[in-house]
Amino acid sequence: MSIHEPDGPGVAAAAAPAFALTDLVVRYGKVRAVDGVSISSPPGRITALLGPNGAGKSSLLGVLSTAARPDAGSVRIFGHDVLSAPMAARRRLGLVFQERTLDKELSVERNLWFHARLFGMKRADARARIDLMLDLFGLTDRRRQPIEELSGGLARRVEIARALLHRPGLIILDEPTNGLDPAARATVWADLLRLRDRLGVTVLYSTHYMDEAEYADEIVILQKGRVVRQGSLEQLKSSLDSSRIVVSCADDEAAARQLRAAGFDPLIEPGGVAVHCADPEARIAEVVRALDVPGLTVAVRHPSMNDVYLAAASGSGGSQIGEDSHDRQESVSTP
Known part of the structure; x- marks a missing residue:
């Protein structure tokens, strides 16, 4: 079946960001759950919200989904202000x-029909959209x-199909793979990537999983209601000074001395000489x-998403080495 969206958002809406938050503030009493956040996305991009519990992810999504009102700032979806034009x-x-x-x-089908009626389709x-979503x-x-x-994985697919039934340009997911096994999580992400690539749907999701953040075109890390890191995966990784060569051998002190003699600046770390x-x-x-x-093994290690997250949590832009850094090892035998 051909997969396309027959009725797009129109010229004016298409030119607008899929979502745009400007100086967003959400308060609960004296606490600022969201504190001056400004983020946006063009259509057709996947954005991840990453952060610990209490970082402001759910509060931000609540306002963007029109379920809650902002205390300050503006929120627009394809140019429609959520306060002045909530239905649009x-x-x-x-x-x-x-x-x-x-x-x-x-x-499955009756759940989709119920959603279609809610949106006045x-x-x-x-019927055509339900058939298309079931096929997709x-x-x-x-x-x-x-x-x-x-x-659980199939039920989540039904929920995503239902969310797309009325042809939205933006789909918002709060912890979309929470409670799913690894195979079901992988299937959900294959579905979401297809939505971007084949339907041009904009995706915004929150997650606690470092590996799931790596699916995004743009990653926004929140800490205490504020954006502390933002950019593509490669931009965030390259901002850390933690790419390194790690030497493992029988005598770290000797290796460090030899490297210094050759003009390097080695550091003895728990995993070897870096x-x-x-x-x-x-x-x-x-x-x-x-x-x-003797016993020389050399590994190239680059920063991982976990390193980026740890650096953001510590407020540091420098080296923060996590256990899941990306490695490539080359074994070298010596007498």
Whole structure:
């Protein structure tokens, strides 16, 4: 079946950001859950919100989804202000909540029909869209199956299909894979990437998982209601001075002495002797030539998303080395 969105947002809306938050403030009493956040996204991009509990992710999504009102600042969805034009904003939104919201006793198809009625879709249009969503998400054979008989992963696919039924340009997901097993999580992310690539849908999601943040085109890290890091995965990783060559051998002190004699500035770390440099792949041969120690193993390590997160949490822009840094090892045997 051909997959396309027959009725786009129009020229004016298409030119506007999919979402734009400007100086957003959300208060609970004297606490600023969101404190002057300004972020936006052009259509067709995936944005991740990353941060610990209490960072302001859910409060931000609550305002963006029109479920809550901002205390200050502005929020627009495809140019529609959520305060002055909430209905227009909601029509461009698809929502997938952390909690399951499907009617478990109804079939997959009946859940979708109920959503279509809520959005006032005409019967013929709703039928065509339901068929398209069932096909897109591999649910056609399960259309008459009750939700309570589905696995958690399949139920989540139904929720995403339902959120897309009325042709939103932006889909918002709060912890979309919470409670799912690794296989179901992978399937959900394959679905979301297809939505961006094949339908041009803009995706905004919150997550606690470092690996899930890496699916995003743009990552926003929140801490105590403020943006502390923002950018693409590569931009965030390259902002850290933690790419390095790590030498493991039988005598770290001897290796460090030999490296210093060759003009390097080695550091003895828990994992071995590290030589920090911007382009470790280009200098690994120099490091190996400088060493004459037994049992030599050399690894190139680059910062991971965990390193970025730890640096943001500590307020540091420098080296913060996590256990899941990306490694590439080259074993070198010496007499």
